[in-house]
Amino acid sequence: MEPTKTAYGTWSGGRFMHFGETLSEDRFIGCIENAYQAGIRTFVTSDVYGNGKADELLGRALKGIDRGSYSLVGMIGHDFYEGQRQGSRGYPRFTDPELRGPEKYADFTRMAASKELERCGTDHFDLLMLHNPDELGYTSEPLWQAMKLVKDEGLTTRLGIAPGPANGFSLDLVGCFERFGELIDWSMLILNPLEPWPVGLTLPACEKHGVKVMTRVVDYGGVFHGDLALPGHEFKPGDHRTYRPEGWVQHGMEKANRMLPLAEKYKLTLLQFASIWNLSHPAVESVVPTFIQEAGESARPIEEKIREFAAMPDVRFTPEEVDAIRQIGDNTGCMTLKGASKRHAISERPDEWPMREDLLELAGRYGLGSEW
Secondary structure, three states, X not given: OOOOOEOEEOOOOOOOOOOOOOOOHHHHHHHHHHHHHHOOXXXXXXXXXXXXXXXXXXXXXXXXXXXXXXXXXXXXXXXXXXXXXXXXXXXOEOOOOOOOOHHHHHHHHHHHHHHHHHHHOOOOEOEEEXXXXXXXXXXXXXXXXXXXXXXXXXXXXXEEEEOOOOOEOHHHHHHHHHHHOOOOOEEEEEOEOOEOOOHHHHHHHHHHOOOEEEEEOOOOOOHHHOOOOOOOOOOOOOOHHHHOOOOHHHHHHHHHHHHHHHHHHOOOOHHHHHHHHHHOOOOEEEEEOOOOOOOOOOOOOHHHHHHHHHOOOOOOOOHHHHHHHHHHHOOOXXXXXXXXXXXXXXXXXXXXXXXXXXXXXXXXXXXXXXXX
């Protein structure tokens, strides 16, 4: 089953990614059941979330449901089986040379996919994505042959790539499409009306190579859920959003308020508006927000947000409307991007590496500029 327009990710609910309140295990499972009952038919999980725990809870929530009635998206890439957690940097990618060489990539991908499927309680993914790849993830022939082997053995129907965890990787992504585009069916990218850059630059390349796009962070850290501006709202200690620049909520709400006339024209909530703006780009075919239970008595229940998203009408904005919103939300140059960059002489982290001449040549051919 192809991933659907609306999707639910197991990073929601605060258990594995620290946004808002941490849901109890029962309520976390209930939210997944709520999503299915409301009509959401795609579920996205990663093996590294809770070292497999998110997979298990998703499997419990979907147990007994007709497997043909939903699309299951899995992600592998971090090695928490043999690798040691490196503080805030998390677990190493399985391509880390200290863990294994290219000749063992296939053994790892087969093992990781099989174990994740077992935890999810099924025998195949509809889409398996390479999660948060390092430079080798974008360039290694043995790695993508290992991913192809997983597909050939029937563990997944489709293959994809999910850059992250932060924003960037634009040139690396396009370069990966040029190398391995015939193997890549989907990509999961960060896009929303307040963050049209840099992913917007890569969407024409996605179209060219026939790569369908699933977009995450459509809610922009909760701004498009609408309850960050409620009286008395505060971020709990440890919430990932406390590391953002001061004033980001107010700045985001000011821009979102300028977008309201278009939302009102189509009778959309803020989250529905942001989702439809994403879906109005030709390459984008699925949206997967972060559902957050905000702290405080005035916060809306997370279940209400899930149902609101599931009820999104099947409309699209005109190209002119898409561009008008892009101009309001323009965030060009607002952040330091990950991936290949002229900032780096050597690679000191698995999500940053030096710029290569082949990528600059590619940027020229795709009209992506030279300042990276």
